[in-house]
Amino acid sequence: MTQHFLTLMDLDKATLKQLITRAIELKEIQKSGEIFEPLKNKVLGMIFDKASTRTRVSFETGMAHFGGHAIFLSPRDTQFGRGEPVEDSARVLSRMVDCIMVRTFDHEMLETFAEHSNVPVINALTDMYHPCQLLADMQTYFEHRGDITGKTVTYIGDGNNMCHSYMNAARQYGFTLNVAVPEGYDPDASLLEETKDYVNIFRNTKDAVAGADMITTDVWASMGQEEEQAIREKAFADFQVNDEVMALANRDAIFMHCLPAHREEEVSTSVIDGPQSVVWDQAENRLHAQKALLELLMIKK
Numbered sequence: 001m002t003q004h005f006l007t008l009m010d011l012d013k014a015t016l017k018q019l020i021t022r023a024i025e026l027k028e029i030q031k032s033g034e035i036f037e038p039l040k041n042k043v044l045g046m047i048f049d050k051a052s053t054r055t056r057v058s059f060e061t062g063m064a065h066f067g068g069h070a071i072f073l074s075p076r077d078t079q080f081g082r083g084e085p086v087e088d089s090a091r092v093l094s095r096m097v098d099c100i101m102v103r104t105f106d107h108e109m110l111e112t113f114a115e116h117s118n119v120p121v122i123n124a125l126t127d128m129y130h131p132c133q134l135l136a137d138m139q140t141y142f143e144h145r146g147d148i149t150g151k152t153v154t155y156i157g158d159g160n161n162m163c164h165s166y167m168n169a170a171r172q173y174g175f176t177l178n179v180a181v182p183e184g185y186d187p188d189a190s191l192l193e194e195t196k197d198y199v200n201i202f203r204n205t206k207d208a209v210a211g212a213d214m215i216t217t218d219v220w221a222s223m224g225q226e227e228e229q230a231i232r233e234k235a236f237a238d239f240q241v242n243d244e245v246m247a248l249a250n251r252d253a254i255f256m257h258c259l260p261a262h263r264e265e266e267v268s269t270s271v272i273d274g275p276q277s278v279v280w281d282q283a284e285n286r287l288h289a290q291k292a293l294l295e296l297l298m299i300k301k
């Protein structure tokens with residue numbers, strides 16, 4: 001069966017931990033200047049129904065480092081935007097390329113696409129999940145503070161794709177996740193039920209950050225929710241990560257943000273640009289963690 005990566009639940013715990021180790025090794029290989037091209041002549045198709053900076057550049061650069069090639073496909077200039085059935089697009093693309101990365105809105109569409117693809121499909125963000133980001137985040141935590149198992153992570157903000165992926169990460173990597181979220185913006189109820197042994201919901205930031213080893217947040221209005229910006233600014237006004245919030249966490253807590261960030265909305269400038277922030281390492285690690293993922297999925301053992 002073809003191994004896809006649609007959520008963090010598609011890989012077992014040992015493989016997820018191994019990906020971090022491998023990402024760190026690949027980072028060292030690249031920094032040393034060594035040429036390592038295990039994907040020579042291999043091609044990654046990249047479907048983007050939404051904007052991206054980090055995801056596109058990290059996948060494309062990763063394929064170039066590995067001696068392969070990546071093709072950027074947008075709905076504006078492919079048949080995806082003109083109503084060709086998802087099933088047909090998956091069948092056709094997977095006869096040509098060796099792996100397909102998809103960033104889109106509807107998670108079910110991605111599942112349908114994967115069902116009809118003969119090559120691995122990677123979720124590069126849907127409305128429901130953003131698992132590639134979590135690989136980078138877990139690598140970043142490991143590099144700065146060691147094993148995350150048994151630690152406490154606080155996610156402050158919207159119960160969105162990032163929150164859902166943190167919920168899956170909590171059960172896969174074995175940490176406690178405190179989620180501070182205003183009423184009406186809760187994460188998915190069935191996922192909450194599945195992850196309830198690892199996830200606690202709070203209605204204020206103060207209680208949620210007590211004992212936290214890491215604090216993370218995300219934009220208040222995700223891609224596709226731009227029209228809700230004003231109403232969300234009101235709803236989330238008390239859910240900003242700022243110096244007061246950071247002061248209530250453990251002293252050595254680190255701050256992460258998947259980026260792009262809106263300074264003075266979900267995070268103060270002082271925190272994102274401050275000494276506890278590791279966001280630039282986190283962004284860079286998208287490259288290394290996804291190279292480890294591409295190697296895992298694209299090289300047959």
Ligand code: CP
Binds near residue numbers: 052053055125259
């Ligand atoms: N964090 C992230 O996925 O960034 P992009 O939207 O720039 O890809």
Ligand code: NVA
Binds near residue numbers: 130218260
């Ligand atoms: N929640 C954000 C994440 C961006 C990387 C969004 O979906 O727009």
